[in-house]
Amino acid sequence: MERFKQKHLLGIEELSRDEIDSILDTAIIMKSVLERRIKKVPTLRGITVANLFFEPSTRTLNSFLIAERRLSADTINVSMSFSSVLKGETLLDTARNLEAMRVDMVVIRHSVPCSPHYLAERISASVINAGDGAHEHPTQALLDMLTLREKFGNIEGLKVSIIGDILHSRVARSLTMGLLKEGADVILCGPPTFLPEWFEDYGVKITYDLKEAIVGRDVIYVLRIQMERQDTAFLPSLREYIRYYSVNRDVLNRYARKDVIIMHPGPVNRGVELAPDVADGPWSLILHQVTNGIAVRMAILYLLSGIGSSGGVE
Amino acid sequence: MGNKKLLDRDGVRGLIGSLASDIINRNRKNIENICIIGIRNRGDILAERLANHIYKETGIKPPVGAIDITLYRDDLTTIGPRPLIGPSEIPCSIDNRIVILVDDVLYTGRTVRAALDELVDFGRPLRIELAVLVDRGGRELPICPDYVGIKEEVDKRLNVAVYLEEFDGEEGVVVKKEEYGKV
Numbered sequence: 001m002e003r004f005k006q007k008h009l010l011g012i013e014e015l016s017r018d019e020i021d022s023i024l025d026t027a028i029i030m031k032s033v034l035e036r037r038i039k040k041v042p043t044l045r046g047i048t049v050a051n052l053f054f055e056p057s058t059r060t061l062n063s064f065l066i067a068e069r070r071l072s073a074d075t076i077n078v079s080m081s082f083s084s085v086l087k088g089e090t091l092l093d094t095a096r097n098l099e100a101m102r103v104d105m106v107v108i109r110h111s112v113p114c115s116p117h118y119l120a121e122r123i124s125a126s127v128i129n130a131g132d133g134a135h136e137h138p139t140q141a142l143l144d145m146l147t148l149r150e151k152f153g154n155i156e157g158l159k160v161s162i163i164g165d166i167l168h169s170r171v172a173r174s175l176t177m178g179l180l181k182e183g184a185d186v187i188l189c190g191p192p193t194f195l196p197e198w199f200e201d202y203g204v205k206i207t208y209d210l211k212e213a214i215v216g217r218d219v220i221y222v223l224r225i226q227m228e229r230q231d232t233a234f235l236p237s238l239r240e241y242i243r244y245y246s247v248n249r250d251v252l253n254r255y256a257r258k259d260v261i262i263m264h265p266g267p268v269n270r271g272v273e274l275a276p277d278v279a280d281g282p283w284s285l286i287l288h289q290v291t292n293g294i295a296v297r298m299a300i301l302y303l304l305s306g307i308g309s310s311g312g313v314e
Numbered sequence: 315m316g317n318k319k320l321l322d323r324d325g326v327r328g329l330i331g332s333l334a335s336d337i338i339n340r341n342r343k344n345i346e347n348i349c350i351i352g353i354r355n356r357g358d359i360l361a362e363r364l365a366n367h368i369y370k371e372t373g374i375k376p377p378v379g380a381i382d383i384t385l386y387r388d389d390l391t392t393i394g395p396r397p398l399i400g401p402s403e404i405p406c407s408i409d410n411r412i413v414i415l416v417d418d419v420l421y422t423g424r425t426v427r428a429a430l431d432e433l434v435d436f437g438r439p440l441r442i443e444l445a446v447l448v449d450r451g452g453r454e455l456p457i458c459p460d461y462v463g464i465k466e467e468v469d470k471r472l473n474v475a476v477y478l479e480e481f482d483g484e485e486g487v488v489v490k491k492e493e494y495g496k497v
Binding site for chain 1: 382385386390394395396397398399400401402431432435436437
């Protein structure tokens with residue numbers, strides 16, 4: 001297989017299937033590092049990674065931090081509340097200042113779609129997208145694909161349904177593209193306000209009927225309902241959403257395969273999109289997803305570090 | 315200058331047999347405390363073969379492992395696209411064990427340095443001994459093997475290639491005129 005030659009991880013859209021496979025292969029090795037007595041390797045010594053989080057996040061930020069430290073990189077965090085962003089500094093100013101401090105890689109989460117792309121064109125450091133608005137969340141999609149590959153051996157031909165607020169979900173967008181590149185069969189399901197018809201253009205089937213998204217599927221991927229969308233035109237009634245789209249034991253018993261797998265990007269709104277006993281039940285791979293997040297992020301940091309300002313030029 | 319064959323199939327097998335005998339002689343009282351760990355790729359194959367020899371001669375088969383040293387390389391700040399990494403599989407606790415570290419060719423010593431750093435992250439062996447099929451000279455670090463199959467000073471512009479059936483489908487050692495590192 002060809003060596004990985006991307007300098008940035010901006011989205012799943014920019015990756016080929018071979019590149020996705022390289023990341024997943026590398027992540028499997030990184031996961032074995034996490035099982036050693038000394039869970040740390042010296043690979044990124046001397047490399048500094050800045051985590052720019054302009055949106056609240058604990059899970060993703062901590063996952064990146066652990067990944068960086070397991071590889072012996074130095075880390076700095078810039079979060080919204082502490083940074084000069086509040087003083088009116090622009091994103092580009094912030095990034096250029098970090099670069100002047102000789103930062104080699106930048107992990108960025110920002111509410112504006114394509115802000116990682118904007119940065120990547122303007123600074124010499126490698127840029128990793130940790131979520132840009134409703135656009136992409138590539139590391140989440142990759143950790144989900146790693147979890148599927150571990151469980152099933154192969155993603156090709158898997159029948160996966162993604163259920164929830166598809167329209168506002170960067171997870172759904174990145175995961176759908178990744179699964180399609182790997183040859184999976186994808187159904188998107190949610191209420192019409194969350195699932196415009198143009199999603200069919202991705203090459204997936206869409207349905208508004210939960211039953212259709214569950215019968216015969218290998219994997220049910222439940223998205224988080226963003227509660228702040230309550231009382232908007234998108235989500236007029238939470239009770240109605242729960243009634244028609246909540247994945248609970250009853251629905252699974254009636255329609256799902258016995259060996260169905262449940263996934264969720266976390267944190268779960270228990271009793272809303274997912275019933276508590278389903279989230280914690282034998283179907284659930286949610287905690288595997290969390291462990292795999294560290295492994296996938298280690299793999300990405302390692303692979304990108306060879307190409308950016310941190311590595312040599314070929 | 316063309317390629318020069320250093321060893322053929324029988325030559326390779328003979329050397330592995332004598333390496334195994336040397337390991338047994340030196341550790342005769344501690345065979346059950348030995349663990350053999352090969353450096354990928356090919357060191358792991360040699361490790362397996364050494365363990366089989368030791369089993370034939372002593373009735374004890376030492377546990378066999380493999381390490382991939384990529385994450386411990388000292389040239390990661392200079393090379394371009396990252397090498398793909400293979401798994402490291404350590405079969406048992408190496409605390410207080412005698413670890414025989416195995417590689418096919420010993421050259422600068424940098425691979426062995428990386429392997430030593432990685433090994434001690436897995437535990438604290440009683441001691442580590444180094445076994446190599448070919449010592450081609452040219453050391454850049456103070457590393458000295460305990461067991462050597464064949465020692466041959468080879469010009470640094472040349473490459474020493476080891477072929478093993480399990481990995482390459484053929485067997486032998488060849489000095490090639492391709493520059494080191496470019497094959």
